[in-house]
Amino acid sequence: EVQLVESGGGLVQPGGSVKLSCATSGFIFSGSAMHWVRQASGKGLEWVGRIRSRVNNYATVYSESVKGRFTLSRDDSKSTAYLQMNSLKTEDTAVYYCIVEGLFDYWGQGTLVNVSS
Amino acid sequence: SYELTQPPSVSVSPGQTARITCSGDALPKKYAFWYQQKSGQVPVLVIYEDNKRPSGIPERFSGSSSGTMATLTISGAQVEDEADYYCYSTDSSGNLWVFGGGTKLTVL
Numbered sequence: 001e002v003q004l005v006e007s008g009g010g011l012v013q014p015g016g017s018v019k020l021s022c023a024t025s026g027f028i029f030s031g032s033a034m035h036w037v038r039q040a041s042g043k044g045l046e047w048v049g050r051i052r053s054r055v056n057n058y059a060t061v062y063s064e065s066v067k068g069r070f071t072l073s074r075d076d077s078k079s080t081a082y083l084q085m086n087s088l089k090t091e092d093t094a095v096y097y098c099i100v101e102g103l104f105d106y107w108g109q110g111t112l113v114n115v116s117s
Numbered sequence: 118s119y120e121l122t123q124p125p126s127v128s129v130s131p132g133q134t135a136r137i138t139c140s141g142d143a144l145p146k147k148y149a150f151w152y153q154q155k156s157g158q159v160p161v162l163v164i165y166e167d168n169k170r171p172s173g174i175p176e177r178f179s180g181s182s183s184g185t186m187a188t189l190t191i192s193g194a195q196v197e198d199e200a201d202y203y204c205y206s207t208d209s210s211g212n213l214w215v216f217g218g219g220t221k222l223t224v225l
Contacts, residue, residue: 035214044219045152045160045203050212061212064118097159104150104205105162105171 002026002106004098009111016088022081022098029079033101036083038094088115119208121217128223135191137220139204142185149187150205194224
């Protein structure tokens with residue numbers, strides 16, 4: 001069974017940093033592209049970025065709203081994806097999810113990042 | 118940047134057919150995925166690759182795509198189908214992904 005478990009969220013001050021993790025199981029992580037998605041309270045779903053697999057050189061792409069501030073990475077040996085978030089703004093406050101390209105029916109519970117002073 | 122456009126709201130009576138549209142320039146060449154999200158819950162995939170239904174999703178949910186528009190159809194909508202619905206797809210390069218703004222479906 002596919003499982004996705006996001007962690008690492010919490011309260012962060014504006015301008016601060018946090019690194020989220022997405023621990024996975026139940027599928028071939030090393031061959032899968034991973035997406036990150038966020039949702040602010042009462043708002044719609046927003047795509048954050050994608051990291052592809054090793055055969056695609058771990059290529060990353062980001063939404064305009066996070067480009068230059070967020071960095072995606074992965075550790076295939078741990079079947080875990082990461083989202084490094086720097087220069088955080090209050091508008092980055094949201095629940096963050098990771099999802100698997102090709103297995104879009106599986107979602108974790110997400111992790112809440114609250115950017116506030 | 119790439120955008121997918123959905124109507125903010127759709128309202129139907131129970132038993133009627135609800136249609137939610139999603140417009141995007143790349144949809145003639147890229148698949149649309151549809152999510153249902155009920156209040157306080159994680160999104161649930163109801164249609165993938167334009168018109169395929171995941172296991173466990175009721176048959177009243179169907180999807181289609183023609184030209185630059187994808188459509189989610191709920192035939193015989195039920196009160197429990199009230200939710201926000203989002204389309205999800207990628208731009209022509211296949212790199213940038215985007216959600217539509219979401220459509221609030223009211224069944225009453």
